[in-house]
Amino acid sequence: MSFTDVDYHVFQLINQLGNDLSFFNPIMRFLASKAEYVFYLGIVVYWFTRHETHRRMVAQSLLAASIALACSGILGHFFYRDRPFVTHSVLQLIPHPANASFPSDHATAAFVIATSIWLFHRKAGRVWLILAACIAFSRVWTGVHYPSDVISGALLGGLIAVVVHQLFQRSSGALKLLKSIIHGYEVVETKVWRKNQGA
Numbered sequence: 017m018s019f020t021d022v023d024y025h026v027f028q029l030i031n032q033l034g035n036d037l038s039f040f041n042p043i044m045r046f047l048a049s050k051a052e053y054v055f056y057l058g059i060v061v062y063w064f065t066r067h068e069t070h071r072r073m074v075a076q077s078l079l080a081a082s083i084a085l086a087c088s089g090i091l092g093h094f095f096y097r098d099r100p101f102v103t104h105s106v107l108q109l110i111p112h113p114a115n116a117s118f119p120s121d122h123a124t125a126a127f128v129i130a131t132s133i134w135l136f137h138r139k140a141g142r143v144w145l146i147l148a149a150c151i152a153f154s155r156v157w158t159g160v161h162y163p164s165d166v167i168s169g170a171l172l173g174g175l176i177a178v179v180v181h182q183l184f185q186r187s188s189g190a191l192k193l194l195k196s197i198i199h200g201y202e203v204v205e206t207k208v209w210r211k212n213q214g215a
Contacts, residue, residue: 019164023162023163023164024100024104024162026163027100027106027156027162027163030153030156030157030163031100031106031107031156031157031158031159032107033157034107034109034157034158034159035107040157041109043154044109044154044157044158045109045110045154045158047150047151047153047154048109048110048122048151048154048155048157048158048160049110049158051126051147051150051151051154052122052125052126052151054147055125055126055129055130055144055147058129058133058144059074059077059078059129062074062133068198069136070136071198072136072184072194072195072198073132073133073135073136073137075194075197075198076132076177076180076181076184076194077128077129077132077133077177079180080128080129080132080173080176080177080179080180080181081125081128081129081132081173083176083180084124084125084128084172084173084176084177085121085124085125085128087172087176088119088121088124088169088172091118091119091168091172092115092116092118092119093116095118096116096118097116097117097118097162097165098114098117099112099114099115099117099160099161100117100159100160100161100162101114101159101160102114106159107159108158108159108160109157109158109159110158110159110160112160117160117161117162117165118162118164118165118168119165119166119168119169119172120152120155120161120165120166120168120169121169122151122152122155122161122166122169123148123151123152123155123161123165123166123167123168123169123170123173124169124170124172124173125173126147126148126151126152126170126173127145127148127152127169127170127171127172127173127174127177128172128173128174128176128177129144129148129173129177130144130145130147130148130173131145131173131174131177131178132177132180132181135177135178135181148170148173149170152166152167152169152170153166
């Protein structure tokens with residue numbers, strides 16, 4: 017059995033759950049198409065807590081996400097793969113354009129942000145990683161990705177998050193630049209939104 021055959025076999029097992037356990041389908045549709053907005057909201061909330069550590073975490077996660085999604089786009093171009101619903105008869109539970117399937121941008125984005133949070137806050141980060149895993153799984157359940165697509169996206173996102181974090185950990189110049197950018201933003205911010213002195 018080739019890797020492609022195994023990948024498709026696992027895809028069928030997961031996708032078929034949409035028929036066997038159809039009462040989970042509304043949850044899977046939400047996770048596959050809407051749960052990414054929970055990450056966006058989380059990033060905004062962390063940023064506006066106005067804690068220095070949170071702001072460095074958000075800045076690093078956004079930088080890592082930009083790099084990871086750029087890499088995902090390059091990989092999708094050079095290693096193009098059709099979506100499962102293009103090649104096979106599948107249970108497709110959400111609408112999706114027939115663009116590149118590999119790697120999963122949803123899995124990449126979710127895991128790069130979740131890993132970035134985990135690197136700063138282990139306890140909260142575990143919750144975000146679980147949500148990221150649920151999103152990745154739901155993309156297979158709903159018929160828009162193969163398992164290898166989401167696994168590759170998760171690995172790519174996690175790896176880029178770690179590399180970016182290490183860059184700022186090991187390079188005092190990079191960390192100083194990041195802090196300067198955040199400070200510059202905060203100078204402007206305090207002019208329109210004065211910080212609570214007790215914070």
